[in-house]
Amino acid sequence: MTETDDRSSFDSGDIASPRRRPPGLRALKRSCSTETVGAGATGVLFSATGPVAVILGAASVGGLTSTQTASWIFGVFVLNGVLTLVVSWVYRMPLAFFWTIPGTVLVGQSLTNLAWPEVVGAYVVTGVLIVALGSTGLVAAVMRLLPVPIVMAMVAGAFLSFGTELVRSVTADVSIAGTMVVAWVIVSSSARWRPRIPPVLVSLLAGLSALVITDGFSPDAASGLPMVGLPEFVVPVFTWQACGQLVIPLAITVIAVQNGQGAAVLRAAGHRPPITVITVLSGVWSVLVAPLGAVSTCLAGPTNALLTAVGRREHQYIAGMVCGALAVVVGLSAPALVRGLVSVPHTFVAALAGLAMLEALRGAFVAAFGEPADQAESARPALAPLVTLLVTVSGVQVAGLGAPFWALICGVVTALVLDGTAGKRRQPD
Template identity: 30%
Template structure:
């Protein structure tokens, strides 16, 4: 019988092996920037546009992050590897228009279906088939195209609010000249809050709701056929792309684990989070790049930094009922600017992965342009069509490269095991 997840170190000798270094703590604190300056403002922006109440918005943020944090603590300890599962940031990009089309129960139904699909993709080993036949640059081209709207929001925000925009963007760009020990994202967030307090103090309308500790808001699902194609399918594609990116980070830092296990954990977390309005859970590549990198301490102890960081994430989640109403009161231009700045790293890495390898560039370009267009055909969003037409362009115009990829994958499967693990590095 197939194992649910691959066996790891387990919980034996944990007391002896869990030794925290100063670099582990610094990596954890640095990673927290992406929660405070990236994930929370982005999730808050989606919640506000969806018309959620303060309680629903806090639950949306809490379940998207807390479930992933708990799974991350388990996986980091069980495999002695720095993991961070969280609500997919790439999926957030496509959630805004979906909330306009469907009710919250229908969205929950779509989230659950996406989680079940992710679980099956991992448990059946289908993730390996996907990695063998679908070029990673095409996936990343789609991601870059969808992400690009956040980059454009930086320009639009500065144009519509020049003073605040110049102060926030200027602090982000110039602060590394002062010191590289403090991430510029946290400085941009601090300046953004200062601008909201001193330059936009009269714009808050008090409609965000009451403040308090966060508790999950249970929402029952409503399953419809249209939501499966419009909501579930794009979220699965986004989550799979995140799995590839996050796993690639682990491989690049000398860590190894079956893609199947990672995808199974993502699916189970997504199903659990969905009942509290949380969306698909997947690997968070930028945070893992910090937690698993050389600057995070000795390789055998880096998992300790991930555990500390995830503990901090759980504290932030409990306080999200206080943080979210406050963030939802920030001016839209400031939120868009902070979110755009937080996404710059992901945007750059996606563009590099799509066009930096010199392979599958026409397929990646097609996926990028369609993802950027936000076109919807037959009720199915641009991310799905970007993958479909990007793959078709690759088969027609880059067939030789595609056949070489297939042949190399089969050869590596015979020599080293599942091709899925090797294809991530292509």
């Protein structure tokens, strides 16, 4: 099959099955290379550093125990790793599924007024909603009601605390956090190394080196935590308050933010991801991982970007399979991972999470406040994204519903009443 034929083998809209059989052992051997295996390993290393630090931050805000946190990490790596491995193999393209980082931030904020079982119940409802939207084709209709700038302004507001915590960590501990920032800047400014090595991974190594030199580890902080352990299952509790506060924002972060970004990355690399299949699988797996305390599953944009950065396009599915297999290994060692991260100072985790979120924060602000070409001559910039951002950052809670929900409501109303733009801006493909 030619490259053109391979690109047309997948339907990006309907429930699509691959037109070629999954590769056999001989084809796997032919496709396997140092480049693709290395890309898969790099994708997992990225996911196990900054994004895990975001989970730790959310768990810390919500007062979760180390066992609950380890179970969360187990779920997002083991079950999503299996999904990544299988789907990448079946569709012959890298399809890395992990978890919604904006959703993780929202969960951390919600845990200040919701019980953990209530949050898990909202996870389940979110998964069911995503399946319904994906299988019925209602995704596009729903997203037309929520213009991209409003959604991304909500995301920017949720991410903002990571940027401010990064600044605070540097001023509080320049020897550790400052070293990590310098390492990130050096790699990020290198046209040669940035495409090959994630800057946040170099920051992690630089931070660990600084901790060794300054004797900054605190092993006593992790002395009571297990190195191994089974995940802790949570019985979901369904409440209107939790569902109203989390379900719609979580579903939006999966469908509009994460899956949209991941699909765009894959298209740019020459793949044609089956969007409906991805949406439905995200919903189904969100339900499956929920009892472990794991936040909703989604197609991972940054990880897929790493998987498609090297190698021939038709062989990049190997990177996806390696990524999935190694993710399972990381998930099985979740207690040890939590133990290691607990033994480092807060400034290390805050700097790592902040650096991991920096590009996402920049992208959210650009998408929220960047004027499209057709509005460049507008006499007055749209007000709705600013209102959405302010309501999100305020942390306000009304009628038991949190700031992200009300931010979306206020943003849409502002767009309709003051801007007259709701639903008119083109949604991403």
